[in-house]
Amino acid sequence: MSPRPRLTILTASWDRAHLLGRLHASLMRQPVAHGQVEWLVVDDGSTDETHAELARLSAQPGTIPMRYVRQPHGGKHRALNTGFAAAHGDWIAVIDSDDWCRDNALPAVLALLDQIAQEDVFAAILPLIVPKAARQYCFRQPDRALTYTERANTEPAFDCTLIFRRDTDGLRFPEFPKEDFLAEAALLFQLGRDRRVWLSNHVLVEAEYQPDGLSAHILRKRMASPVGACHGYQVTLACRLRPALRLRTLANYGRFWWHAQLRRSRPPAPASLPQGLALLPGALFYLIDVAFSAARR
Known part of the structure; x- marks a missing residue:
């Protein structure tokens, strides 16, 4: 039996066939040993060439094995729920299909996760870099554990890379009939009212917001x-x-x-x-x- 990967990269994707190759290439460039990391893509009912692109990418060799599953369109939060249940890694990093991994960033993040493995935290939170943005953000006081509520009260609000501990109790978004959007803050405040997260200024991900994306x-x-x-x-x-x-x-x-x-x-x-x-x-x-x-x- 293969050992459990230390980290699952989880990507919820909808009609992003043209961007998946960039993320795949950035993962394949990471200097990590085979099997330490897996990439899991949840296709949220795409209507473009996503299925064919995922089949093509998954057939390519590399140190980061790739899996994908398909489900009817229900929104990013439902796709993440599917991914949380299917992930094999000890930790789950949520990376969108319009993001990519910074070169040589994964080894430092794996070392960080090893460092905090014994900490009582349900997630690590890292800054997200947007190269085209006029301003970049980071934590004022990184390298500490605090409740997510304290993070919201004491640190600036900005988009982040979320890395969840897979065995966290309650790691699932609620789902509401006929609605296809729920902000990640709903889960973070639910889990983090009294439970802690780890703040780090390590950078794993860079992003390019799309004109038709959720942020826009x-x-x-x-x-x-x-x-x-x-x-x-x-x-x-x-x-x-x-x-x-x-x-x-x-x-x-x-x-x-x-x-x-x-x-x-x-x-x-x-x-x-x-x-x-x-x-x-x-x-x-x-x-x-x-x-x-x-x-x-």
Whole structure:
């Protein structure tokens, strides 16, 4: 029996056949021993040439074995759930199909994971570099363990590379009928209300945001999946947040509660008086969203 890989690179992909080769090439250049790392791709019901491209890439030899599975389109969070269940590695690094691994970065990350293996953490979080961006971010105080709530309260918010410990209890996104988007923060705050993550300024991944990607259409995706959005904000509000973050989260809960109502969905009811009061400004933000969306059509 082959030994368990130390790390699974997990990629949820939808209609990204033209980008998968770049990620594959960056993985094959990594100086790691055969079997230490695997690449698992979950094809989320692609309608382009993804299936043929995955078959072509998986047939190529390399030190990082590749597997892929296909499922009906359900959104990135559902594809990640499939990947969490199918991964073989001790750790699972989520790398999108429009990302690539920085040259020679994997050995240092594997060493980091060995270093923190005995730490009581459910994930390691690394900065994500966007070469075309005007500003790059990193942690102010890296190389420490703290709850994800503390990370949100004390560190700047920016896109990150998430590396989850595979055997973490509760490592699964909730799924809501007829909705295909749920922000990763919903899972991070659920797991990290009292549990810890490790912050590191190691860089594993560089990214190129796509014009039709999730980041470019995040508001539209939340508007179309408002029950999940409300759930995520309620999970966040169950944590001890700094005042400014709590107010912003309350406003967003009220905002997407109205989006759900007008879509005749059933959003989670207010769980506290502040959440109920947030429905008042939320109605205004909802109307602004509707007007903004109409103006862009």
